[in-house]
Amino acid sequence: MESLWISLRYFNLYRIAVAGLFLGVVLVYDDVVHLGSQSMSLFRACAVTYLVLGIVFDAVLRNLRDRFQVQLSFHVFTDVAALTVLMYSSGGLRSGLGVMLLISLVGAALIAPRRLNYLYAALAAIALLLEQGYQVLLHDAPTENFLQPGLLSIGCFAVASVTGWLAQRVAANESLARQRERELETQMRVNELVIEDMHDGVLVVDGEGRTLQHNPQARRLLGIDVARGQELERLIPGFGRHWEAWRVGERAPIQISADFEVRGRDLRLRLLETGTEEDLSVLFIEDMTRSREEAQQLKLASLGRLTANIAHEIRNPLSAISHASELLAETRGDRDRERLCRIIHDNTLRLERLVHDVLQLNRRDRLAAERLHLNAWLRSFVEEFVANEGIPPQRFVLEAVREVHVEFDREHLRQILWNLLRNAVRYARQEPRSVRIVLGSFADQVELSVIDNGPGVPAANQGQLFEPFFTTDSKGTGLGLYLARELCTANRAVLEYVNDGAGAHFRLLLRASPVK
Numbered sequence: 288m289e290s291l292w293i294s295l296r297y298f299n300l301y302r303i304a305v306a307g308l309f310l311g312v313v314l315v316y317d318d319v320v321h322l323g324s325q326s327m328s329l330f331r332a333c334a335v336t337y338l339v340l341g342i343v344f345d346a347v348l349r350n351l352r353d354r355f356q357v358q359l360s361f362h363v364f365t366d367v368a369a370l371t372v373l374m375y376s377s378g379g380l381r382s383g384l385g386v387m388l389l390i391s392l393v394g395a396a397l398i399a400p401r402r403l404n405y406l407y408a409a410l411a412a413i414a415l416l417l418e419q420g421y422q423v424l425l426h427d428a429p430t431e432n433f434l435q436p437g438l439l440s441i442g443c444f445a446v447a448s449v450t451g452w453l454a455q456r457v458a459a460n461e462s463l464a465r466q467r468e469r470e471l472e473t474q475m476r477v478n479e480l481v482i483e484d485m486h487d488g489v490l491v492v493d494g495e496g497r498t499l500q501h502n503p504q505a506r507r508l509l510g511i512d513v514a515r516g517q518e519l520e521r522l523i524p525g526f527g528r529h530w531e532a533w534r535v536g537e538r539a540p541i542q543i544s545a546d547f548e549v550r551g552r553d554l555r556l557r558l559l560e561t562g563t564e565e566d567l568s569v570l571f572i573e574d575m576t577r578s579r580e581e582a583q584q585l586k587l588a589s590l591g592r593l594t595a596n597i598a599h600e601i602r603n604p605l606s607a608i609s610h611a612s613e614l615l616a617e618t619r620g621d622r623d624r625e626r627l628c629r630i631i632h633d634n635t636l637r638l639e640r641l642v643h644d645v646l647q648l649n650r651r652d653r654l655a656a657e658r659l660h661l662n663a664w665l666r667s668f669v670e671e672f673v674a675n676e677g678i679p680p681q682r683f684v685l686e687a688v689r690e691v692h693v694e695f696d697r698e699h700l701r702q703i704l705w706n707l708l709r710n711a712v713r714y715a716r717q718e719p720r721s722v723r724i725v726l727g728s729f730a731d732q733v734e735l736s737v738i739d740n741g742p743g744v745p746a747a748n749q750g751q752l753f754e755p756f757f758t759t760d761s762k763g764t765g766l767g768l769y770l771a772r773e774l775c776t777a778n779r780a781v782l783e784y785v786n787d788g789a790g791a792h793f794r795l796l797l798r799a800s801p802v803k
Contacts, residue, residue, distance in 0.1 A: 412440030488572035
């Protein structure tokens with residue numbers, strides 16, 4: 288509706304311009320151009336009135352947006368009346384001013400309902416015929432001159448009809464275009480939300496192998512801040528030859544199952560042709576680590592329920608065993624008895640650790656995330672770890688690029704890092720700075736790494752690191768790293784092993800908390 292009011296205002300500006308032009312011409316040139324040749328005073332008075340009414344209409348349009356058809360009808364009636372009087376005062380149809388009525392009818396037909404178009408055409412035809420009749424009755428004009436106003440009247444109806452039909456077609460197409468635009472905007476918004484929240488990365492690539500667009504997950508999986516404008520070979524080393532082979536082939540959809548390791552992640556890539564003139568392709572990046580984790584979750588679901596029940600069942604006998612071992616220790620004399628007491632006590636402690644770790648699996652969903660200043664928290668945590676474990680503080684070094692904040696459960700993060708640091712101390716060399724805690728960030732992600740200078744994890748064992756009950760320590764339960772990864776998953780973080788050096792490198796990928 289707003290567009291109709293704007294069109295009506297432009298229509299009125301045209302009316303003001305025409306009235307001003309007529310008035311200016313007769314004031315400057317008098318009757319040289321034959322305007323007002325029959326009655327100059329009437330022509331001037333009508334032109335002034337026409338101009339004043341146009342200005343009044345403009346003021347009304349600015350302040351009153353109501354009753355559109357009524358205002359439009361007043362405008363058209365004014366045009367018909369004013370142009371008819373101007374035409375009469377200039378000598379009738381021979382002045383050529385009758386054509387101006389057609390322009391007014393066209394302007395009205397563009398914005399008026401079709402039924403009103405015929406009303407306006409009828410008024411214009413009646414005005415033309417009345418003006419010619421007045422000329423015949425008072426000025427003895429030939430009756431044969433009725434042919435011209437008759438033809439012009441027919442033209443008024445033809446112009447109103449054709450213009451109204453075309454205007455309706457334009458309005459219908461415009462309405463359809465707006466509807467399609469809204470549907471397209473809605474679809475594009477839904478697609479953007481889906482693509483941004485996908486677990487898989489998406490890259491849009493041009494014909495030269497350069498990235499044009501990407502979603503946030505692609506940036507995270509590739510471990511870069513900006514991917515736009517970079518070549519695929521640089522983003523994914525080793526993928527260039529597959530890209531070239533696909534380019535020179537039939538370009539059928541392909542899925543590359545080979546392992547492409549990028550920043551410690553195993554990625555599976557799938558390339559599709561868009562079929563557009565711009566020769567664009569879409570590359571889907573799937574994190575195989577996540578897929579393996581999902582498969583592992585399904586496989587271990589029943590095991591988790593079983594072990595939780597076992598843990599509750601064996602906790603009560605543990606207290607009896609521990610109490611019996613203490614009573615045996617009070618009995619002096621026999622060395623074998625002391626040795627048996629020590630065995631009972633050690634196994635009791637081991638079972639207690641096992642029960643504790645198993646119960647922690649059921650508590651991983653009891654999340655109390657909070658905003659942590661990670662730099663300050665790490666310093667206090669290392670001090671606590673050193674004091675409790677009796678380790679020289681010189682063996683640890685904290686490297687931080689800048690101040691960062693994360694959203695994480697404080698107790699969960701403490702358990703994860705305690706486990707990682709204990710493993711690092713066990714396998715690192717006994718020397719200063721043998722365990723490094725490196726804190727960095729890029730985009731909206733924070734990297735927290737624990738790196739030691741020990742022998743690292745053998746390649747044969749890396750695939751089993753985070754499996755439950757897998758351990759190379761005879762006194763361990765095999766649940767430490769598995770529990771650490773479970774706690775990371777509960778906090779929407781990632782714990783992974785990075786095989787990028789001589790020692791062991793465990794990396795946590797956490798969500799950065801916005802600065803408040």
